[in-house]
Amino acid sequence: MQTSILWFRTDLRLSDNLALQAALKDSDQIIPVYIFDEQWLGKDRWGFDRTGPYRIQFLLESLKDLKVHLQEVGSDLIIKRGNPVVLLKSIGEQYGCKNIYATKEYTSEEIAIENKLFADLNVHLFHSNLLIHPDDIKFEIQRMPEVFTAFRKKVERYSEVRSPFKSPESISSPALEKTDIPVLTDFGFEEYTPDKRAVLPFKGGSLEACKRLDHYFWDTEKLSVYKETRNGLIGADYSSKFSPWLAHGCISPRTIYEEIERYEEEVEKNESTYWLKFELLWREFFKYTAMRYGNKIFQANGIKDKNKKWGYRPRTMEKWIDGETGDDFVDANMIELKETGFMSNRGRQNVASYLVHQLNLDWRAGAAWFESMLIDYDVTSNYGNWIYAAGVGNDPRDRIFNTQKQAGMYDKSRAYRKLWLD
Ligand SMILES: Cc1cc2nc3c(=O)[nH]c(=O)nc-3n(C[C@H](O)[C@H](O)[C@H](O)COP(=O)(O)OP(=O)(O)OC[C@H]3O[C@@H](n4cnc5c(N)ncnc54)[C@H](O)[C@@H]3O)c2cc1C
Known part of the structure; x- marks a missing residue:
């Protein structure tokens, strides 16, 4: 009888989860586990919480949804907090199993955990969060095109998106230790009432991800106009808002891709339907960039050897964070982020450019605030x-946004600035 641990990371779903599929195929019994890693619950070197309250709240909701779905198919979810290497080894000993199945991650802290686990356990890792499986990429990752357009063209021409897996109908598990889902205050944050001005009252979980997709594609057919509306700033439907569910793995990119194709067959195929696929490829591009360049994406000079000098002035940084720079477009966006945990893509590009090029602050501090x-x-x-915005990433040009010109184009009526500043 083979028993295996299924270690959930940023793949909080049962459908199209490659690690789960493989664990089920190879094992008789599964032990589903999620671990709050202490290293992501502390402060970073800039003094910010590495994981702030909005993301913790979404994560807690996603875990609740995952636990319910696991219970529905005959299993459960063990939730722990601490060092994943220590805890996974101890769970392995408790249940007498040495096999771990998990989704692969591509950045240093995550890889360091994987490597430590390899020392003692049989670890099996799967690319559950990619649109294109690395085996289907027709170039060596070390020679991947540095610029997005070249990457996209190669992938569009030579790679197929594989069909997503369905959720399993049953999962057999041994008698599992009962653990509760923590609450926000366990992480030192106060419960909060969501800001009414937020683009969406985001709720974590795979069910909510499907509801959002149904709303955006099938109920409102907003997908048909995505390309025209995607630079919006106010409200739920100017863009898909899939990002929180994708980031936590409540839905897979392949599931979204397949639904776009179904929409193209059943409703219409146009520039907008293509554009959502295009944006999913940006997400993909940065995952492959991390595979290729490793730790460089976190370093001051990024993937370029430009030797730029970055400054850091805490008071100026605070003004940027609090929306007190005096540039009303930047300030409105920064207040939205602080009050809701979300900002549009247009906003993110502007505030990042402003931090780097107008305030001359270290882009890594801006990235850390976003991370928080x-x-x-x-x-x-x-x-x-962020490295792209700072001119040390994959962009061949140094892109500087004129934030007031951008405000004139994208917030002509000033409705967005009024919403957040008045
Ligand atoms: C400085 C900066 C930091 C960012 N940080 C993040 C981040 O931590 N997490 C994150 O998911 N996105 C990040 N983005 C990308 C982008 O802003 C968000 O993905 C997007 O605003 C989310 O809204 P949406 O789901 O409605 O996007 P849509 O416009 O509906 O796009 C659909 C999906 O495509 C992907 N996508 C779109 N644009 C990008 C992009 N530029 N880069 C990568 N993927 C993209 C996302 O998965 C998104 O959910 C960042 C952009 C900037 C400029």
């Missing part, structure tokens, strides 16, 4: 976009 606050924080998308 964003509900949809995804290590490769965040750092990939």
Whole structure:
């Protein structure tokens, strides 16, 4: 009888979960586990919480949803807090098993844990959160195109998106230790009432992810106009808002991709339906960038050897964080982030450019603040976009945003600035 641990990381779902599929195929019994890793619950070197309240709340909701779905198919979820290496080894000893199945991650802290586990356990890792499986990429990762357009063209031309897996109908588990889902205050944060001005009252979990997809695609057919609305700033439907669910793995990119294709067959195929696939490829691009460049995406000079000098002035940084720079477009966006844990893509590009080029502050501090606050924080998308904005990433040009010109284009009526500043 083979018993295996299924260690959930950023793949909080049963459908299209490659690690789960493989564990089920190879094992008679599964022990599903989630661990709050202490290293992501502390402070970073800038003094910010590594995981702020908005993301913890979304994570707790996602775990609740996952636990319910596991119980529905005959299993359960063990939830622990501490050092994953120590805890996974001890769970292995408790249940007499040495096999661990998990989703692969691509950045240093996550890989360090994987490597420590390899020393004592049989670890099996799977690419559950990619759109294109690395085996289907027709170039060596070390030689991947540095610029997005070249990457996208190669992938679009030579790679297929594999069909997603369905959720299993049953999962057999031994008698599992009963553990509770913690609450926000266990992490030192106060319960909060969501801000009414937020784009969405984001709720974690795979069920909520499916509801959002149904709303955006099938109920409102907003997907048909995505390309025209995606630079919006206010409200639920100017863009898909899939990012928090993707970041926590409540839905897989392949599931979204398959639904876009179904929409193209059943409703219509146009530039907007293509554009959502295009944006999913940006996400993919940053994952492959992390695979190729490793720790460089976190370093001051990024993937370029430009030797830029970065400054850090705490009071100026605080003004940026609090929306008190005096640039009303930047300030409105920063207040939205602080009050809700979300900011539009247009906003993110502007505030990042402003921090780097106007305030001349270290981009890594900006990235760390985003890491702390964003509900949809995804290590490769965040750092990939930040090095891009700082001119030390995959962008061949130094892109500087004129924030007031941008405000004139995207917030002509000032409705967005009024919403957050008045
Ligand atoms: C400085 C900066 C930091 C960012 N940090 C993150 C982050 O931590 N997590 C995150 O998910 N996105 C990040 N983004 C990318 C982007 O802003 C968000 O993915 C997007 O705003 C989420 O809203 P949406 O789901 O409605 O996007 P949509 O416009 O509906 O796009 C659909 C999906 O495509 C992907 N996507 C779109 N644009 C990008 C992009 N530029 N880079 C990578 N993926 C993209 C996302 O998965 C998104 O959910 C960042 C962008 C910038 C400029």
